[in-house]
Amino acid sequence: MADEHEALVKIVGKNYVSNQKEERYFYGRDPGLMPPHEPDYVVMPGTTEEVQAIVKLANREKVPVVPKGAGLALTGLVIPLKGGIVMDMKRMDRILEVNDKAGYVVVEGGTTHGALKSYLQKHHPDLRHSIPDSPPIATVVANAVIHGQGRLTQQRGFNSDMVSGLEVVLGTGEICRIGSCALSSQWFSKGPPLPDLSGLFLGWFGSTGVITKLGMKLYPCKKIRDVMLFLTDKAELVSEVIRKLAHTEMVEDIVVTAQPIPLRFRGNFYILFFITGDSEEEIEFKKKMAWDALMGYFESRDGGFVSVTPDMKPSFLAMPSKDTARFADVSKGGGFEYSGPIAPIDKYPAYLKKLEELASKYKLFYSSAARVIDGGHSMMFSFSYTFNRANPDEMKRAKTALDEAAEFALEEDGVIWKPNVNEQQMIMERMDPNTLKLMTSIKQLLDPNGIMNPGNWEAK
Amino acid sequence: MQQQDYASQIHRCFRCGYCKFPTDYSSFNCPSYRRFRFDTYSTSGRLWLVYAWLKGEIEWSERFAEVLYTCTTCKNCVEQCPMKFAPDIVDWIVGARSDMVEKGRVPPRVAHFFDSVYGYGNPLKLLRSDRAAWANGTKMYAPDDEYLLYVGCLGSYDENGQKMARSLVHVLKAAGVSFGILGNDEECCGNEIYMLGEMGLFRTLAEKNSQQFKELGVKKIVALSPHAYNTMKNNYPAFGASFEVYHYTQLLYDLIKKNKIKLSQDKAKVTYQDPCFLGRYNNIYDEPRRVLQNIPGLELVEMDRNKKDAFCCGGGSGNFIMDLLAGGEDSPARVRIREAYATGADTLAVACPSCLTMFTDAVKAEDLDGKLAVKDVSQIVKESLTAKKR
Numbered sequence: 001m002a003d004e005h006e007a008l009v010k011i012v013g014k015n016y017v018s019n020q021k022e023e024r025y026f027y028g029r030d031p032g033l034m035p036p037h038e039p040d041y042v043v044m045p046g047t048t049e050e051v052q053a054i055v056k057l058a059n060r061e062k063v064p065v066v067p068k069g070a071g072l073a074l075t076g077l078v079i080p081l082k083g084g085i086v087m088d089m090k091r092m093d094r095i096l097e098v099n100d101k102a103g104y105v106v107v108e109g110g111t112t113h114g115a116l117k118s119y120l121q122k123h124h125p126d127l128r129h130s131i132p133d134s135p136p137i138a139t140v141v142a143n144a145v146i147h148g149q150g151r152l153t154q155q156r157g158f159n160s161d162m163v164s165g166l167e168v169v170l171g172t173g174e175i176c177r178i179g180s181c182a183l184s185s186q187w188f189s190k191g192p193p194l195p196d197l198s199g200l201f202l203g204w205f206g207s208t209g210v211i212t213k214l215g216m217k218l219y220p221c222k223k224i225r226d227v228m229l230f231l232t233d234k235a236e237l238v239s240e241v242i243r244k245l246a247h248t249e250m251v252e253d254i255v256v257t258a259q260p261i262p263l264r265f266r267g268n269f270y271i272l273f274f275i276t277g278d279s280e281e282e283i284e285f286k287k288k289m290a291w292d293a294l295m296g297y298f299e300s301r302d303g304g305f306v307s308v309t310p311d312m313k314p315s316f317l318a319m320p321s322k323d324t325a326r327f328a329d330v331s332k333g334g335g336f337e338y339s340g341p342i343a344p345i346d347k348y349p350a351y352l353k354k355l356e357e358l359a360s361k362y363k364l365f366y367s368s369a370a371r372v373i374d375g376g377h378s379m380m381f382s383f384s385y386t387f388n389r390a391n392p393d394e395m396k397r398a399k400t401a402l403d404e405a406a407e408f409a410l411e412e413d414g415v416i417w418k419p420n421v422n423e424q425q426m427i428m429e430r431m432d433p434n435t436l437k438l439m440t441s442i443k444q445l446l447d448p449n450g451i452m453n454p455g456n457w458e459a460k
Numbered sequence: 461m462q463q464q465d466y467a468s469q470i471h472r473c474f475r476c477g478y479c480k481f482p483t484d485y486s487s488f489n490c491p492s493y494r495r496f497r498f499d500t501y502s503t504s505g506r507l508w509l510v511y512a513w514l515k516g517e518i519e520w521s522e523r524f525a526e527v528l529y530t531c532t533t534c535k536n537c538v539e540q541c542p543m544k545f546a547p548d549i550v551d552w553i554v555g556a557r558s559d560m561v562e563k564g565r566v567p568p569r570v571a572h573f574f575d576s577v578y579g580y581g582n583p584l585k586l587l588r589s590d591r592a593a594w595a596n597g598t599k600m601y602a603p604d605d606e607y608l609l610y611v612g613c614l615g616s617y618d619e620n621g622q623k624m625a626r627s628l629v630h631v632l633k634a635a636g637v638s639f640g641i642l643g644n645d646e647e648c649c650g651n652e653i654y655m656l657g658e659m660g661l662f663r664t665l666a667e668k669n670s671q672q673f674k675e676l677g678v679k680k681i682v683a684l685s686p687h688a689y690n691t692m693k694n695n696y697p698a699f700g701a702s703f704e705v706y707h708y709t710q711l712l713y714d715l716i717k718k719n720k721i722k723l724s725q726d727k728a729k730v731t732y733q734d735p736c737f738l739g740r741y742n743n744i745y746d747e748p749r750r751v752l753q754n755i756p757g758l759e760l761v762e763m764d765r766n767k768k769d770a771f772c773c774g775g776g777s778g779n780f781i782m783d784l785l786a787g788g789e790d791s792p793a794r795v796r797i798r799e800a801y802a803t804g805a806d807t808l809a810v811a812c813p814s815c816l817t818m819f820t821d822a823v824k825a826e827d828l829d830g831k832l833a834v835k836d837v838s839q840i841v842k843e844s845l846t847a848k849k850r
Contacts, residue, residue, distance in 0.1 A: 015496075015788070022500045022509055022527055025518050031475050044497055070477055071499075091497055114485025121484070136485040137477030322542035328474035329543045335474065389471040389511075 034076025069142030171447030187215030333388025341414030466555030557657025601640030
């Protein structure tokens, strides 16, 4: 162990390696409900070459390596299940290139969404990226690796769909470029017209390699952004409303919220959607299109628009939204976790019923935000429950509810998003055997010694 | 803050990480996180570690204590945390430190800080009898003076702080302000002692000072340091103190408004550092800027991070002496000096003796001597007065 420590110090310098209890404790857990497991080392590389040297060392010594962004997935994806090295990527935080003509940015593996947002606002105000609701410390790479969603997901798909190139250090230590950047200096495509190899790394939670650079597509940042709110008390109408809104091709993000408190929220479904434009005329036109699309519900008294007053707007329009983090403190307990299956939008009523049923069964406070993906092909439906960190019983109940929600989602045609290791097993058990065989072969090829985030996507 | 208060609440941190940023997320604004980069050195890292300590999941260690004491209590986290408990975060940190003090388990540099104040009345461990050596015959406070000028430990003993005190005395005299000092009878204000969690010593200092001010009939205090201003304004009333407290920049602006000082100066481009204990703690952002903007020919330019988003110099919570955040180009003072230099300013104006000391050292470390001057607001005003006479 002393030799490993010395070798790591030689690679990154003594200030960026720790085997001290304080770091091992903190990096051995995340804010969610998965059990902790401590790493032997926390290392913070500053360059791709340092990442490569660490992985080569780990591969030689067969020491696990867990690449980590902010650790906000909540499902334990960066808890080092078999110890080893947690590689905190946040020192690699440079924004390397913005190509405003081709519309992409190249960032290092630890660049935060907050820093990218700020940089674009300052230097390229006409461009934007898809900002997730997770706090600004979430990294661009980690969010893509978990197939995160953001404010452009309704229009453009998962944030991982917007990736335009990768630089990866494989489990064997080789540096590999994926996409157009593999053969030119340009990062405009992660695959087409070549075979799209980005799928070997996106969705794998770092179990096939460490992403050290990532290209991300940028999109027009319109001068005006506004919000509209449609309310219905009929869960069965939600998917239809979503389809009508998506059909207009006029709206940016669509999110459906449901929660029991304040009381006026109970039994109602708030469909929040956003309009962007470069002029008031454009905004008014888009609003009218949305209004016309939903007018029938108003006439049948099945729903209606809620006036969004100026004091409400800053909170709705904030990117990222601090309200997401605030949910953790609703019951002054400091914790929440959600199971967020990706599912067909017509499953909304069934999922909602289950959300409330589990909350009642386990005496938990709940909420749900369903984000529409890619024009309504699917949605992310969150089963969100708060818990009090100082109340082990409540933590246990919340975990049980989430486990049942995951089981339910799989039964109801959903695919669990950012599944914890147990949910990964549930998925693999249900998976087409040949698909699982292919995944296992890929993992074996890219990480023959099984050092990359071991425990994840490992078929038993 | 009692131990039980923080212990029953500290689990509420979700570790969302907003506390690391300024409002626009452009960079890291928590000085110790910016310096060390391990999550443990951020606010959420500390709160989780303290909770683990309370639960018995980690043992006390000197390093754990150092992690806790590298917090400069700059209040950036309080400003940025989205949770309802945000205003309490520094109290929680101080509460945990207080627990460590009661158990006699603090890092050696913190213990040395306490010992110095216990034994010498100042954290620099210099003789009480030398406290007024800076004063050059500045008159002692008398009951008919309008203001007591409280210069504090750095103003009394530190070379940079002394320059600051002398400049202020010069300006106040030029403006005809009726004031006096306490000389060798002045005692440490205790702000850092409070922030470091030594509540017994803080109580002693606050009571002693409050009593002394009362006996002298002090009605108005003007403080050289925002740290002293903060504790006298916000903590001393609990000890029966009933006097008005001003920071010297407030008084200078008042004097300018009343036309009691006339300013002129050659061309200068100045950027200003908001001291944490003036800005985030007491919401005083405008007065120092107004003073500078009233100097003819002076162009005030802002750093990207300013006012409530200002980046701490790293000197708070006694770190201007203990310097637990020192070392290398990532030390907060050096990061901030580079930011100040990038504005194109020829002078970094400060309003705090801790900032003055931290940045004076950082200028040398960054090899910016002769390119960026660090001066306190009263020094700039004094030069402006001198320029008028030329």
